[in-house]
Amino acid sequence: MKLSARIAAPxxxxxxxxxxxxxxxxxxxDTSSKGDGRTGTLRVWLFQEVGNKPKExxxxxxxxxxxxxxxxxxxxxxxxxxxxxxxxxxxxxxxxGSAPDVIEYGNTDTAGYVKDGGLADVTEEFGAWDDAKDxxxxxxxxxxxxxxxxxxxxxxxxxxxxxxxxxxxxxGIEPPESQGELISTAKKIHKERKDLYGLxxxxxxxYGAMPFIWANGGELAGETGATYRSAVNxxxxxxxxxxxxxxxxxxxCPAAKCASMGGNATVTAFASGKAAMAIGGDFSHTAVxxxxxxxxxxxxxxxxxxxxxxxxxxxxxxxxxxxxxxSHRTLAVDLMRSLAGKxxxxxxxxxxxxxxxxxxxxxxAAKKEPFVGPFVRTLDAGAKFVPASPAWGxxxxxxxxxxxxxxxxxxRKDVAAASDDAAEKxxxxxxxxx
Numbered sequence: 094m095k096l097s098a099r100i101a102a103p104x105x106x107x108x109x110x111x112x113x114x115x116x117x118x119x120x121x122x123d124t125s126s127k128g129d130g131r132t133g134t135l136r137v138w139l140f141q142e143v144g145n146k147p148k149e150x151x152x153x154x155x156x157x158x159x160x161x162x163x164x165x166x167x168x169x170x171x172x173x174x175x176x177x178x179x180x181x182x183x184x185x186x187x188x189x190g191s192a193p194d195v196i197e198y199g200n201t202d203t204a205g206y207v208k209d210g211g212l213a214d215v216t217e218e219f220g221a222w223d224d225a226k227d228x229x230x231x232x233x234x235x236x237x238x239x240x241x242x243x244x245x246x247x248x249x250x251x252x253x254x255x256x257x258x259x260x261x262x263x264x265g266i267e268p269p270e271s272q273g274e275l276i277s278t279a280k281k282i283h284k285e286r287k288d289l290y291g292l293x294x295x296x297x298x299x300y301g302a303m304p305f306i307w308a309n310g311g312e313l314a315g316e317t318g319a320t321y322r323s324a325v326n327x328x329x330x331x332x333x334x335x336x337x338x339x340x341x342x343x344x345x346c347p348a349a350k351c352a353s354m355g356g357n358a359t360v361t362a363f364a365s366g367k368a369a370m371a372i373g374g375d376f377s378h379t380a381v382x383x384x385x386x387x388x389x390x391x392x393x394x395x396x397x398x399x400x401x402x403x404x405x406x407x408x409x410x411x412x413x414x415x416x417x418x419x420s421h422r423t424l425a426v427d428l429m430r431s432l433a434g435k436x437x438x439x440x441x442x443x444x445x446x447x448x449x450x451x452x453x454x455x456x457x458a459a460k461k462e463p464f465v466g467p468f469v470r471t472l473d474a475g476a477k478f479v480p481a482s483p484a485w486g487x488x489x490x491x492x493x494x495x496x497x498x499x500x501x502x503x504x505r506k507d508v509a510a511a512s513d514d515a516a517e518k519x520x521x522x523x524x525x526x527x
Contacts, residue, residue, distance in 0.1 A: 132165030147444035189418035200235035231408035232450035244414030245433035248447035293368035295354030304404035306333035323519035341502035408476035484526035
């Protein structure tokens with residue numbers, strides 16, 4: 094294995110499950126494969142993590158196994174910053190000669206990369222792969238566009254409810270078991286403890302708000318033939334939006350402070366002792382452990398509308414894909430399997446805490462690390478994904494949903510008007526994407 098001399102500087106942070114498409118590549122030149130060499134060098138781009146050494150060790154082991162099984166093939170790995178991935182990938186799609194064979198990519202980027210002709214269709218190989226039969230359905234959906242598979246899930250990230258056990262004990266309350274209880278509990282805590290947000294929420298926290306929409310039977314969008322149509326203004330979605338935005342106010346999380354908060358800010362509020370509850374990911378565990386609430390919190394699945402139910406959560410994470418321009422397609426697919434296979438995902442959980450995308454490997458992880466249990470139960474209850482459309486990148490980066498939430502909590506618009514406006518913007522993006 095060769096480690097590229099062009100190792101990128103560390104990125105500020107990789108917020109897992111929150112990886113979102115910030116830009117889609119423009120129409121590209123013909124990037125189809127020009128051969129299928131069975132020897133030679135394969136180039137791989139993976140994301141640089143904060144504290145990347147453990148990831149490198151796992152990758153090195155997977156690459157060594159691959160090279161041992163493929164005489165005459167060697168692998169060059171380069172770690173690239175997450176925050177500049179869009180530019181790097183655009184350039185790779187337009188210049189096959191300098192492009193890698195295999196890439197790691199955020200799972201909300203899948204549809205855009207497929208539209209741009211960058212990712213190879215690996216449906217046949219994925220279907221014949223023994224490991225793939227245990228892939229979590231939501232993770233499989235994240236590599237699927239129009240029924241075809243364009244990669245292998247690498248890890249998954251999901252959110253649940255962090256809560257302060259000391260505060261709950263002090264007030265004699267139990268973790269909420271329904272969405273209604275969640276809201277009333279948040280307001281009760283803030284009434285008794287003015288120094289705390291009952292539940293830290295954010296007007297810019299799209300992925301924390303989605304479970305409220307889904308739990309009420311709403312959807313972000315629905316497929317209509319070859320495209321999508323927004324559903325955020327449906328009666329069911331509006332119930333979820335109303336439930337989420339009811340948490341902004343002087344009785345829980347004041348809009349003046351909380352309307353602009355995103356996911357990181359809400360988790361920081363909890364970790365620093367300023368909130369009794371927060372919606373955070375398995376990937377938030379390290380940050381919470383590093384704060385003053387260490388040893389004084391627990392995690393349960395975010396409750397749904399019905400008592401005892403679990404709200405569907407967004408299944409974020411990353412995938413491993415083969416570029417359509419690769420001149421070593423067969424080798425590249427085998428390398429994808431090595432990097433995203435069960436053995437590597439189990440090792441990556443031990444090294445980095447990344448949740449495996451295989452249900453059996455994930456169950457084993459939960460047995461080793463009990464804190465993972467609530468997140469596994471959330472995934473097992475049925476996670477959801479964003480529309481598999483290249484339009485999602487534009488919708489997300491243009492802050493359509495945060496704008497909707499912020500207009501409501503500021504009082505500028507009611508739920509109906511704000512959701513209608515958001516739906517109109519989403520439909521325009523879907524129409525343009527085709």
